[in-house]
Amino acid sequence: MVRRFGRGGAKPKPGSVWGMYRMIFFQVRSQWKGMIVAMISIVAVSLLQFVVPQFSQYTIDKLIPAKQYGDLAWIAVCFALTAVLLGIFNYASSMALATVGQQAVHELRTRLYRHLQSLDLGFYDRSRTGDLMSRVTNDVGMLQQLVSSGMMTVVTDLFTFVAVVAYMMWEDWELTLIVLATFPLMVTATRFFSKRIRAAFRRTQESVAEVSNHLQDTLSSIRLMKISATEEYESERFEQRSAVNRDANLAAVKLRAVYEPTIDMLTYAGTAAVLIVGALHTMDGALTIGKIVAFLAYLRLLQNPIRRISRTLNTVQQSAAAYDRIVEVLDTRPQIVEKEDAVVLPELRGHVEFRDVGFAYQPNSPVLRNFNLELRPGTVTAIVGSSGAGKSTIAHLISRFYDPQSGTIEIDGVPLPDLNLKSLRSRMGLVSQDVVLLNGTVRENIVYGAPEATEEMMIEAARAAHAHEFIVSLPQGYDSQIGERGVKLSGGQKQRLSIARALLRDPGLLILDEATSALDTESERAIQAALEDLLTGRTSLVIAHRLSTIRRADVIHVLERGVIVESGTHEELLERQGKYKHLYDLQFPQSSKSEPRSPRQDRAIPVQAR
Numbered sequence: 001m002v003r004r005f006g007r008g009g010a011k012p013k014p015g016s017v018w019g020m021y022r023m024i025f026f027q028v029r030s031q032w033k034g035m036i037v038a039m040i041s042i043v044a045v046s047l048l049q050f051v052v053p054q055f056s057q058y059t060i061d062k063l064i065p066a067k068q069y070g071d072l073a074w075i076a077v078c079f080a081l082t083a084v085l086l087g088i089f090n091y092a093s094s095m096a097l098a099t100v101g102q103q104a105v106h107e108l109r110t111r112l113y114r115h116l117q118s119l120d121l122g123f124y125d126r127s128r129t130g131d132l133m134s135r136v137t138n139d140v141g142m143l144q145q146l147v148s149s150g151m152m153t154v155v156t157d158l159f160t161f162v163a164v165v166a167y168m169m170w171e172d173w174e175l176t177l178i179v180l181a182t183f184p185l186m187v188t189a190t191r192f193f194s195k196r197i198r199a200a201f202r203r204t205q206e207s208v209a210e211v212s213n214h215l216q217d218t219l220s221s222i223r224l225m226k227i228s229a230t231e232e233y234e235s236e237r238f239e240q241r242s243a244v245n246r247d248a249n250l251a252a253v254k255l256r257a258v259y260e261p262t263i264d265m266l267t268y269a270g271t272a273a274v275l276i277v278g279a280l281h282t283m284d285g286a287l288t289i290g291k292i293v294a295f296l297a298y299l300r301l302l303q304n305p306i307r308r309i310s311r312t313l314n315t316v317q318q319s320a321a322a323y324d325r326i327v328e329v330l331d332t333r334p335q336i337v338e339k340e341d342a343v344v345l346p347e348l349r350g351h352v353e354f355r356d357v358g359f360a361y362q363p364n365s366p367v368l369r370n371f372n373l374e375l376r377p378g379t380v381t382a383i384v385g386s387s388g389a390g391k392s393t394i395a396h397l398i399s400r401f402y403d404p405q406s407g408t409i410e411i412d413g414v415p416l417p418d419l420n421l422k423s424l425r426s427r428m429g430l431v432s433q434d435v436v437l438l439n440g441t442v443r444e445n446i447v448y449g450a451p452e453a454t455e456e457m458m459i460e461a462a463r464a465a466h467a468h469e470f471i472v473s474l475p476q477g478y479d480s481q482i483g484e485r486g487v488k489l490s491g492g493q494k495q496r497l498s499i500a501r502a503l504l505r506d507p508g509l510l511i512l513d514e515a516t517s518a519l520d521t522e523s524e525r526a527i528q529a530a531l532e533d534l535l536t537g538r539t540s541l542v543i544a545h546r547l548s549t550i551r552r553a554d555v556i557h558v559l560e561r562g563v564i565v566e567s568g569t570h571e572e573l574l575e576r577q578g579k580y581k582h583l584y585d586l587q588f589p590q591s592s593k594s595e596p597r598s599p600r601q602d603r604a605i606p607v608q609a610r
Ligand SMILES: Nc1ncnc2c1ncn2[C@@H]1O[C@H](COP(=O)(O)OP(=O)(O)OP(=O)(O)O)[C@@H](O)[C@H]1O
Pocket: 125, 361, 362, 367, 385, 386, 387, 388, 389, 390, 391, 392, 393, 394, 544, 608
């Protein structure tokens, strides 16, 4: 079973900062050359930083007492050389780490998107689009910020820290131990705060997702907001979500504001200890003045990483929270999985059989029970029934958007779970009432999913869908932009584009799901004619379609609460005086004695009981 995801789901397994680093570096193991450059540069930077206090020590202890004026010029040259080398190696390590890190983020984002594409509709039913978008954009962006700043400093600082401690131990282990005594306190404070800071940042990221969910829901249905006069209500709801985000951020900042001064206090305590104990050792003659000056410089080298780590810690913690949310998606396994040896259909005849199928979206709310249905190749099967009877569910199951809990569904004699999904879906056509057009040109929309189609094939499909005429009258013809930023098409025009898209794929099995309800008069005839072309000689399932198409269906099934209660041709069902006749009389009271004739009548009242 797939783990529950999103709000109300199981708590995510806590990730870790190391887990995050591991994932980033695992992601970039192929870029080992860049990693080697980065490592060499980091080692070089640390060694050079070492050398600088040695110059001070040498000058104070050797040159000043001996008054060696001439050697001061050499010290200046050494300083300048060290500064230039430091610049070069710092540049090399920054660039190498950033390149490797950015590549890791790029690969992670792509992997996340690919994974999202592989997840089934059940997952999307449980998730919110805004939340998923925020994971792919904000959370991945957070990791990007880490690799472009924090990650580099943390790696360099850790290395410097280890190297400096080793040197100081060698020089004066007693003094070093005093300095190190403050570090367990720093580590304890860091551990104490980091857990809380991370939880706080997770809350801020969740609240960002809530804000983006709200934006997505409301901006994409702005017409509904306006017609319902709920602008003020929605603005208030937005304000509440934004306030939750503000408070979550403030809580995180408050923790950080306590943490940073705590670390500062501990570093001052370390400096004071070195100064006092160092002064005592110098007064006793155990240390030279030059050494104590060098020691204080090394201490700064030691404390700087600790302070910087504490500062970058918030980026690290924020990224770790983002990493948790990313891992949560990556750990979700798709329910609809393809077998290794799945059968690839050379072509689809479209023989569909449901045998004793039981299906529920939610436990204990069955939609289909012991459901049996056969679609014979080359025939048109219609399904009518009241709203919520389960008609669209049948289409979902044939497309294997969901798997039934019991019974089997076979296509051309092969059980659905044994079929290669791509070979099934690429040979199926689905035209539904909610036409989905993508941002792009008319051409791109028609050939979507059939990239090998030629220009001639595309125009032929558009002609057959009775769409060619209106397309060529658009400002840029087939190159006109449609979608959010393009020309606005009428409902009927969109419908004909989707029929052209289906025709171009020449599907072996076609599902029309309420494909022509609610159309404008102008497109009525064109659509009807296009559909007839589409249905001819093809295995088709027509759901709650308008009467004229239904009348020609080879068999009509009446579905009631997931069970077929009547089957037959239009005439047979009318004669039977049963449920179909009842629906028919309800919707065509004026035609109860005679058949409807005019297309206008057909258009005005669809067969489906609303
Ligand atoms: N993704 C889903 N998650 C949970 N329940 C669902 C989902 N989709 C549909 N249902 C429920 O399953 C039942 C059947 O829905 P279905 O969409 O198949 O009905 P329908 O006959 O096509 O209805 P309509 O004609 O109104 O589209 C309904 O009770 C509906 O609430």
